Amino acid sequence: MRKLRVKSSAGGYDVIVGRGAWQALRRMKAYSSTFVLTEPGLWDRWGARFSRAGVLIGTRPVLVPAGEGSKSLVWAGKVASELLERGADRRSLLIAFGGGVVGDLGGFVASTYMRGIDYVQAPTTILAQVDSSMGGKTAVNIGAMKNLVGTICAPRMVVSDPRVLASMTPRAFRSGLYEVVKHGILSGPGLFGWLEKIVPGLRATNAALLERLVLRAARVKVDVVSRDEREAALRHVLNLGHTFGHAIEEATGYRRFLHGEAVAWGLLLVTRLAELAGVLDPATGKRISRLVRAVGPVPGLAGVRAERVLELLTRDKKAIGGKVLWILPERIGKVRVTSDVPAEAVARAFQEVQSGEWNG
Ligand SMILES: NC(=O)c1ccc[n+]([C@@H]2O[C@H](COP(=O)([O-])OP(=O)(O)OC[C@H]3O[C@@H](n4cnc5c(N)ncnc54)[C@H](O)[C@@H]3O)[C@@H](O)[C@H]2O)c1
Ligand SMILES: [Zn+2]
Incomplete structure (x- = not known):
């Protein structure tokens, strides 16, 4: 303990x-x-x-x-x-x-x-x-x-x-693990590399391993909120994968995806977006998408209307004057918070990930 x-x-x-x-x-x-x-x-x-x-x-x-x-x-x-x-x-x-x-x-x-x-x-x-x-x-x-x-x-x-x-049901358990992956990306190579090793074999009943996992992932949140209680700049980073994630949840009426599953898609989408924006190298992009997929299957994006998702993005709570505040992975352990991302790149990232053209 x-x-x-x-x-x-x-x-x-x-x-x-x-x-x-x-x-x-x-x-x-x-x-x-x-x-x-x-x-x-x-x-x-x-x-x-x-x-x-x-x-x-x-x-x-x-x-x-x-x-x-x-x-x-x-x-x-x-x-x-x-x-x-x-x-x-x-x-x-x-x-x-x-x-x-x-x-x-x-x-x-x-x-x-x-x-x-x-x-x-x-x-x-x-x-x-x-x-x-x-x-x-x-x-x-x-x-x-x-x-x-x-x-x-x-x-x-x-x-x-x-x-x-x-x-927990296996599906709900996996859904929570996508949030842990998010914490791994934010935290750095230590936690991320450890997750790469343990996630494929992880079970909800493995209490000893889960104890370490919860401790390490919780520490990421503790560090962020201890430094910034009222969510000024720093807490934004916790929204990694959530801008797309929330839009996908809403576009599907909160029915198709559990929250963490929408975040899984959000992480893949923002990884591709970061590549397209030129801030993330493809090798790291591949590592992130591999870890997301290693958690297990997620319901597909088939039939989710791109226009609807793109429109919902600008209504995100963090958007200011219709400009979306993006949290882009730059490398494992570092993200860039920026609204300077071309709309074409956003649309292209969605199209490539939805169609399966890009899968890391
Ligand atoms: N306050 C914050 O900072 C913050 C951050 C992220 C998310 N949230 C909120 O958290 C909520 C989602 O949380 P959640 O994913 O835990 O959802 P939840 O509380 O609805 O739990 C998910 C499901 O698991 C069941 N459940 C809970 N514990 C279980 C267990 N041990 N065994 C079996 N079943 C169990 C619940 O009955 C429920 O059906 C959202 O409302 C979201 O807005 C808040
Ligand atoms: Zn979340």
Whole structure:
């Protein structure tokens, strides 16, 4: 078990990673009451073990349905009402036990309930363990607009036990790994080279290896958010692969791809784009595309309309005055943040990757 430390204006917090990490919840003592926010299936599978580790026995969880639909103001209201009904006060603690959905919703409720109570993230998906549980960004969706309303509010602690990943479906597991690949590209040859070695044989049940993977990938996020809490320049780099990724998700109505799968396409597309823009050499481009593909199969891009994707790109939240802010890989461990990319190169990258003409 290892500990990372996030620096934050609110004083910083520990990220505990490893088998047995949930036991660190025992330290959270000075509260009038403790509540766990989670999903029914997840609680059925892991609740007993989680409660035992954190000495929360007898805790009746606050439940929300699985899925992105729970990240809404309606569900935030229902959770707050239930907390009130069950006697939560300003000195209560909320533990978000789930993936990014429960984490974002739990953080949002905690940061606003009675003007803010403490909360802990206990992430249960790869994406949540290496990314969303750290940094204190909380949000709910409004209609089709993802994360429109949210807060920045650091958790008191993050506890990630990789054993919980064993119950993920193979597809969801792979989807999270694409985000880890992203962290590898951002981090440098050390993590990237290690991923090249282990990814092909990686299983959701290999807790010892996952413990190292989550630790190394989480450290990338910790380093970025510790340096830049409010997402000025630096946090942009975490959007590598996400500009195309978000557009693809939206163009397909959030139905064809899991988030990480859209990011996988986004990473391939931005790699080709970086080559076309002359900032990335093809040999490195090949390494990146090989690692993305080594994670496993992704639903294809067939039938996704290029014009629609290109149009959605300019509506990205990071676009300024219709100019897309691109995060281009320059080499392993270095990206370039620029809006100076010709539209023709963007269109060509999409056409080549979609048609399979370019595959690294
Ligand atoms: N706050 C941030 O900085 C940040 C960063 C990235 C993403 N996000 C948000 O995270 C969300 C996506 O997170 P996610 O990918 O974890 O999705 P998720 O929370 O919906 O989890 C994915 C699926 O896995 C299930 N699940 C969770 N843990 C499981 C386990 N251990 N075993 C089996 N099934 C399990 C869930 O029920 C769900 O069906 C999005 O809403 C996104 O906006 C937030
Ligand atoms: Zn992502």
